[in-house]
Amino acid sequence: MNINTNAAAADPRFTIEGCLDSDKEAIARPTITYAQDAWRRLKKNPVAMISLAVLVLMVLMALLGPVLCGQDYIAMDPVNKNQPPSAEHWFGTDLLGRDLFARVCYGARVSLLIAVVCTLVQIVVGSAYGGIMAFFGGWVDDIMMRIIEIMRSLPYLLVVILVMMVLGNNIPSLLIALCVTSWCNTARAIRGVVLQLKNAEYIMAARTLGASPGRIISRHLIPNTIGILILNIATSLPNYIFQESTLGFLGIGLESPNTSLGVLISLGQASMEFYPLQLLFPALVLVLIVLSFNLLGDGLRDALDPRLRK
């Protein structure tokens, strides 16, 4: 370096010392990961947090409710039929004298179970199917896409009714019926993302730099698909709860003596004229669960959207 030091520079504040290494890369804002950032933004969304709390409450109720109220959900009591809510029977009793609170809790448990299992199957099968399609491409992709097209043009009710007729009226067959065609949309979404990634320049760059397939999958593929999957989960869960209840109402899904929110609503409708509360309670629980899922899903969508990152 060729620096003329001037004799006049007596003031110590005016001596050149260059930049400090510690200063150079000093970054004022702490770096945060995608997940941390999403979680931070979700936490700031009061609606989403309230929904989350309601959901946790509902799940706890579904799991512990029958224990808490000390009532059995199938024990009939011919004396106490169609009771209004009381200290003993929190939601009252139904036309066979069964405790409605215990029944709603149990029904919610079944409905949630169905929703969770179906969503899980949908996500796993859909991701695998979509991933394979995009990965192999060519004629494999063509044929697998054709299969999806055919699945999607089969009327949903046809499939559900027939599966229920062949396998009988119980929870496992309802699970199968709901899962048969559900994964198609997930598969298409995943295929789209993977295809996009396959052609993305930064993946190409990672490849040329010698990144192993394992690394590409774990560092690029999963982080990029996880957002779509989370949103898929958030919209699928309430959707299955809906489907179960509407099928139950149509007399296609679960039927008494099985219990689920759909069955309870269907029974409630039968006695709606004189005992509207028997419809109201299960319907209210259903709406609360679905509403919180949807609001949480909305919040998640906003939180996961990288374009909103500031």
Place this chain on the structure above:
Amino acid sequence: MDDLLLKVEDLRVSYHTYAGEVQSVRGVSFDVKRGETVAIVGESGCGKSVTAKSIMGLIMDPGEVKEGSHIWFEGKDLTQNTKKQWRDYRGNECAMIFQDALTSLDPTMRVGKQIEEVLLVHGKASRAEAAGKAVEILRRVGIPNPEIRVREYPHQFSGGMRQRAMIATALVCGPKLLIADEPTTALDVTIQAQIMDLMKELQKDTGAAIILITHDLGVVAGIVKRICVMYSGKIVERGNSADIFYHPHHPYTWSLLNAVPRLDLENKQSLMTIEGTPPDLLDPPKGCPFCTRCRYCMPVCREEEPPVTDFGDGHEASCWLQDERAPRTDAEFMHNLKKQENKD
């Protein structure tokens, strides 16, 4: 007639984000005379685009032009404009060219329509005349077969063509001021030169003043008369082209000049990079913003903002090195310059 077209006075713009107030522009002042070309140079994030948007009145929530900022255009303060006044001004008195023509043209609207739109909004032509004018201006910016091209969509144009179409859109109303925000950054080098030539030529014809915003000092060489070097929301050095290129006084300008690739330097003279990153404008440093990356940083730089030193003829720099107590240190830069001159 007054020679002064635009005068920006103490412009301050902040963006309100989750983390707090980011002060993107922190007291910028400069002026533009009629028909002249001024360049604002700086690296990304230094506030040059925000400055441009403020002049167009396009700062929107969560951005805010702070109280006390003034933008005088032909003697009128734009910051006091009503919405209607802004609309009449935008695209008519002052037009803007954006960096990426592909995303800045509506993909679903024919190119001709997008040009006609400006004319119609400002009442410069009837519907019937507008179509003819669109063809005319496209021909003027050097697009072949403009009669056919007006009916095409932006994606049918090549990159350079799209930028030409953007320029046509900006110039169709004959604005007095054209703001070009990185007009050539997204283009190939050969096309870059063509676009710059086109702008120079059009300026000669129309007499519009141009504010050229770029991060590349190489682009502005030979085109602009005056240069403002911006760093972290402030103008750190300004002057006419010759002063900035041959007698720069701010270490940041030295680094920028050293970062311009040159054919005339010896091979072993590698390109200089500026190490580190600019300060976060969420919490601007109280001293000189460049102090964290400056090789000549002194203790005083970290504590106090450097005063403006005037070298005459509009050449100013804000740097403590110009203080009489500081050592003289532009030696390294001058050394490079000498070496080059000797070679010539």
Place this chain on the structure above:
Amino acid sequence: MQTLKYILKRLVEMFITLFIIATATFFLLAAVPGDPLESRADRLPESVRNNLYLKYGLDKPVLERYVITMKGMLKGDFGESVTMPGYDISRLLKETLAPSARLGLQTVIIGITVGLLLGVLAAMFRGTWIDYLVIFFSVLMISVPTLIFGLLLQKYVAGRLHLFPIIGWPKGKDLWLGGWKYTVLPTLTGCFSYIATYSRLLKTSMLDVVGQDYVLAARAKGLSEAQVIRRHVLRNSFIPIITSLPMSVAFALTGSFFIEKIISIPGFGRYYVESVQSRDLSIVLGQTVLMAALYVVVVFLVDILYTLVDPRIRLHK
């Protein structure tokens, strides 16, 4: 020429898809244990029963029945209904399609119009109480099942307030343009989900577009906010809307199973559930093929629509 070839190729593909669907439907129905005549034929004497089986061809092995059914289908003959003597698919469609189509159209028109208006409002007044109100209602609307809406409206608006009939649907000369009071509740019940879906869809799409450079460029041209929205934002944000419209209409036309059941509307959807449950092959096959055909045609239409609304997309990839 290339377009013609493409359309021809798509038509052949559609035909194959429909064939596979019909086959799948046939074998799925055949896989269900028992047969549709069981309950009816149980108490009949042996000879009558045999005649009945002979009449519907149910005495033959599955594969032979499949060939007969498919041959008939190609000629447009789906066969007579087993559970509703005297009915075949064309007579059933004639009677049930009109109520379903009217209900569907009313629902879709009202639902989508209101939904889009709310979506524009929410996007334009983003972050204000209007936005929050629209969000709240649209989330609420998709969170309350259609059937609960239906039941509540039926019980309170029709049952208690007697504003509208509880069940029923206009018949005869009122089939298309009369008996409005019957159609109010089912339409209202059905349109909520469309309002919710479309307001959210449009709002998301608009917010996407508002962030684009060309919107900023349009403002820089001196367009007013209303002009920017009308000329650039709406234009571009309608692309996803226009392409999802046909599917909504198609689904609406074939009826809503739940609403038709709650309000006792003699529509397409209700009969579909009933005929599947009674394994009435000819009816199920006819309805399934019709719905699948509607679906594949709409998918094709959407592809064509894409090229019309978005000049960047070409028909043959």
